[in-house]
Amino acid sequence: EPEVTQTPSHQVTQMGQEVILRCVPISNHLYFYWYRQILGQKVEFLVSFYNNEISEKSEIFDDQFSVERPDGSNFTLKIRSTKLEDSAMYFCASSEGSTKIETQYFGPGTRLLVL
Amino acid sequence: GEDVEQSLFLSVREGDSSVINCTYTDSSSTYLYWYKQEPGAGLQLLTYIFSNMDMKQDQRLTVLLNKKDKHLSLRIADTQTGDSAIYFCAESFRYNTDKLIFGTGTRLQVFP
Numbered sequence: 001e002p003e004v005t006q007t008p009s010h011q012v013t014q015m016g017q018e019v020i021l022r023c024v025p026i027s028n029h030l031y032f033y034w035y036r037q038i039l040g041q042k043v044e045f046l047v048s049f050y051n052n053e054i055s056e057k058s059e060i061f062d063d064q065f066s067v068e069r070p071d072g073s074n075f076t077l078k079i080r081s082t083k084l085e086d087s088a089m090y091f092c093a094s095s096e097g098s099t100k101i102e103t104q105y106f107g108p109g110t111r112l113l114v115l
Numbered sequence: 116g117e118d119v120e121q122s123l124f125l126s127v128r129e130g131d132s133s134v135i136n137c138t139y140t141d142s143s144s145t146y147l148y149w150y151k152q153e154p155g156a157g158l159q160l161l162t163y164i165f166s167n168m169d170m171k172q173d174q175r176l177t178v179l180l181n182k183k184d185k186h187l188s189l190r191i192a193d194t195q196t197g198d199s200a201i202y203f204c205a206e207s208f209r210y211n212t213d214k215l216i217f218g219t220g221t222r223l224q225v226f227p
Binding site: 006031033035042043044045048050055056058091093103104105106107108109 | 146148150156157158159160163203205207213214215216217218219220
């Protein structure tokens, strides 16, 4: 069964450094998403991406964040200058974006720790 | 506004049924979902229900939706130790926004 994959599974970085989190969505999907889950808290929506542009973003997704689909398979989340409060599990998701159910399928997540 | 709430913990004996509850505030949702998160793992989609349905059964899982009370439940029949995980309900509002709104998650502990 096709699945969303994410790399790395864990990332440790120093405050102020840039990180790039990578995702490979399910191949025929058209909508892509990033969510995050701070330890012990709810899963929160960050951004959605469709047709090579941001479709929607939350108030969390400020100028420090950017997303990109650099080729036909990868979808990346970049945090330009990490802060301690960016420590979280980051989930990528994708959905078909057709007339079918818009179910979002999630990857296993990248656990980011900012020191 | 959008808010989804769940009880934090549920403990059941193996073989019993589990019922995980969820309440939501925004009645304009299009789909409601149940996701499972095992320790250290991602979010696995278990099942979903369209907002104009009352019930959906999928093997050991039964989803009940009470639109009047804005209450969603997930019943797991014959609960196994492998069902121990955190269960999240989530809403989507597909025609208005892309995002899923997640509940707080319910930690299900199954003991022998």
